[in-house]
Each structure stands twice: as C-alpha cells, then as structure tokens.
Amino acid sequence: MLYRYRASNKEGKIIEGEGDFENESKALEFLKSHELNPINLELIVTKTKLKSGLFGSGINVDDQILLTRYLSLMLKVGTDIFKAIDILIADFEKPAVRSFLIEVRENLAKGQPFYKTFEQYPKIFSPVFTNLIRAGEASGNLESVFSELSVSLEKQKDLQQKIKSALIYPILLVVASIAIIILLVTYAIPKMGTLFQGGDMEMPALTKIIFNISGFLSDYGIYLLIFVVALVVGLIVFYKTSLVGKAFFQRLTFKIPVVKGVLSKMSYQRFAVTFGSLMKAGLPILENLEITATTVGNEEMRQALIRIAEEGIMKGMTLGDAMRKEEVFPQTIRTLIAVGEKAGHTEEVLVTLSDFYDSEIDASVKSLVAVFEPIMLLFIGLIVGGIAIAVILPVYQMTSQIGGI
Numbered sequence: 001m002l003y004r005y006r007a008s009n010k011e012g013k014i015i016e017g018e019g020d021f022e023n024e025s026k027a028l029e030f031l032k033s034h035e036l037n038p039i040n041l042e043l044i045v046t047k048t049k050l051k052s053g054l055f056g057s058g059i060n061v062d063d064q065i066l067l068t069r070y071l072s073l074m075l076k077v078g079t080d081i082f083k084a085i086d087i088l089i090a091d092f093e094k095p096a097v098r099s100f101l102i103e104v105r106e107n108l109a110k111g112q113p114f115y116k117t118f119e120q121y122p123k124i125f126s127p128v129f130t131n132l133i134r135a136g137e138a139s140g141n142l143e144s145v146f147s148e149l150s151v152s153l154e155k156q157k158d159l160q161q162k163i164k165s166a167l168i169y170p171i172l173l174v175v176a177s178i179a180i181i182i183l184l185v186t187y188a189i190p191k192m193g194t195l196f197q198g199g200d201m202e203m204p205a206l207t208k209i210i211f212n213i214s215g216f217l218s219d220y221g222i223y224l225l226i227f228v229v230a231l232v233v234g235l236i237v238f239y240k241t242s243l244v245g246k247a248f249f250q251r252l253t254f255k256i257p258v259v260k261g262v263l264s265k266m267s268y269q270r271f272a273v274t275f276g277s278l279m280k281a282g283l284p285i286l287e288n289l290e291i292t293a294t295t296v297g298n299e300e301m302r303q304a305l306i307r308i309a310e311e312g313i314m315k316g317m318t319l320g321d322a323m324r325k326e327e328v329f330p331q332t333i334r335t336l337i338a339v340g341e342k343a344g345h346t347e348e349v350l351v352t353l354s355d356f357y358d359s360e361i362d363a364s365v366k367s368l369v370a371v372f373e374p375i376m377l378l379f380i381g382l383i384v385g386g387i388a389i390a391v392i393l394p395v396y397q398m399t400s401q402i403g404g405i
Helices: 024-033 061-076 081-091 095-109 115-119 127-139 142-193 205-241 243-253 257-280 285-293 299-315 319-324 331-343 346-404
Strands: 002-008 014-020 037-045
Touching: 002 024, 014 081, 024 037, 061 081, 061 095, 061 142, 081 095, 095 115, 115 127, 127 142, 127 257, 127 285, 142 205, 142 257, 142 346, 205 243, 205 346, 243 257, 243 299, 257 285, 257 299, 257 331, 257 346, 285 299, 299 319, 319 331, 331 346
Parallel strands: none
Antiparallel strands: 002 014, 002 037
C-alpha cells in the first residue's frame, strides 16, 4: 500500500514523502526508525488485483502508451528504473496503474527481472510486449525498447480508431433502420390491422404474413428481445473466454468474401510489425516465430509460421526459402523478405511492409463500407417497401370494391 506521510525531525523541520508499506503500523515503524515524528499519515492507494477477461483490465492501450513513453523518456535522461517507477507512481492518478507499478517495484526489490511482472498479466500485456521488455532488459537497451513500444501501440490505436470511425455511419444506419422497422411492425401495423378486422374481404397473402408477424412481435416481442440479448451476450462470452470460441469466429469471419480481404491484410500487418519488432530487439528467430504466430489472428498463418520454424529454420533453411513454401503469404511478402534477408535488411523490409499494409487496411475498410452501405440501404428499403405494399394492397382492394358497387 502506498502512504503519503508528513513528519518532523529532531530540528523541527517538516519532512514530506511517500512510501510503500504493508500497513499503517509498518509505515509508523519506518518513521520511528528514521527518528521522525508523524504529523499526518494518508493512504494513497491500496494494491488491487488487476482485472482481466470479459470486462477489460483497468489498464488500457492509452495507459500502456503513457507508461512506455514516460519510461523511455526517463531512462533516456539517465533516471534509474527504481526512481522512474517512483515518479510514475506519484504522477499516475489511475488506481489500477499505480497498483501495477507498486507491484513492479516490489518485484524488482526482490530481485526479479523487470519483465516478470508484465508476464503475470498476459490478458493485459501481450506476449510481444512482455518479450520485447525481456529482450531489452537482457541487452541493456530498455530505453529504445520502450520508445518502440510506445510508437507501436500508438499505431495500433490509430488503426483501431480508423476502423471504428469508418464503421460508425453504417452501424448508426443499421440501428436506425431496425428501430423504424420495429416501430412499424409493433405499433403502426397493428393499428392499421384493426381497420380490416371483422370484414368479409379476403386480404392478400403478403398482408396476412405482415400482420401475423406484427401480431407475434406484439405478443412475444419482449421474450424474443430477451432471447436475442442473451444469445449475443453468450456469444461474446464464448468468444472472449474460450480458445474454441475465438477459433470458431475466426474461421467464420474469414469465410466472408469481402471481409476476408480486410482481415488478411490486418494479419499481414501484425506479422510485419511483430516479427520486425522482436527481430530488432534481438530475440532468437525460432522464439520470434513462435511468439509472432500467436499474434497474427489467422489460423492458417499461425500454422504456416510454426511450419517455417519447425520444418524450415530448424532444418537449416533460410527464412526466405522457408517462407517461399507458404502460399498463405502473398508473393510480395515472400519475395521482399527473401531479398531483404540476402541483403541483410530484413528489419527495414518488415517496416516497409507494415507501413504498406497500414495504408492498405485503411483503403480496404473504406471500400468495405462503400459496398456495405448501399446493400444495407437496399435491404432496408425492400423491407419497408414490402410493409408499405402489404398495407396499401388491402386499402386499394377495399377502394376498388366500394367503387364497383
């Protein structure tokens, strides 16, 4: 637990400071051992267990960017790691981050490697994040590793923001359209249906279908809504907490023709970023491939990377030759990596590929939205048009009968 204290020394001078103590008694013992008379003792933050899983961690990408950026800056100016962490503990207001930093400092004081604390939270800090720190710590190059991590995380965040921004309008369109349809089917149509009840007129088949659907939703709509919400929540839990669930949804999404292209490019970009970062950090190539395989988000590519490691590199093949056999990678990637490896510029090639697929993903998402919007408008238009026709037909039929009398 982190305490802030205010005390006076033998000369009456006021001393202020902060310290990490097990409890209040330990804090008072510390002050007494330093011949300080406590004036005020305040608990700043308790050490809490970081959350992970379905509802997030409490440490998000923004927090990770700030952590890596500040650590890189402080190490660059010569601040030792303990002092740097103490400064961050004092400056960060978010309890989850401060609690984590306290844990980092405690583990360092016990002689554990710096990366070990990050390794304990794999659902918060990715294997790439942890292993980059491990490699940087081993090589004494933590400052540059933290700098690269902050840049990489910022790129990741920017890419996510671009995708979210592109999808906002289509999502709003779908939600608004569904709301209009529900309003028509559950409120407007039942009121119109009362006009045709009790008469001898035979209603058109389309009108009967629409009125029956409307009646069903009016009577059982709330139960259907509960079922749909429960199903969606169940699918989210299945995806978030189960490896089988992730694999199932991954296979499903990669079978959608237009979406598959975007997801494939995202996998290529992840491969280039991860493999390049770990290579630059000095991680052995077999370990690099193993870690990269877990991050690409594409089962075919994951299996291909494992084969490259086990059936290629381990048997004495070069990376370029091993990759040439794996058609899951585009010809461009295979050729550039083979050429870059021979020239000794593999890292530069991977950076180029990463930047290339960044722009490709942005363009592909915009194209996907451009295709999706008119399809959704057409689909919603057909539904609303069908409802309108179903209502107009009996009115027209009734008018014709009255006119013929």
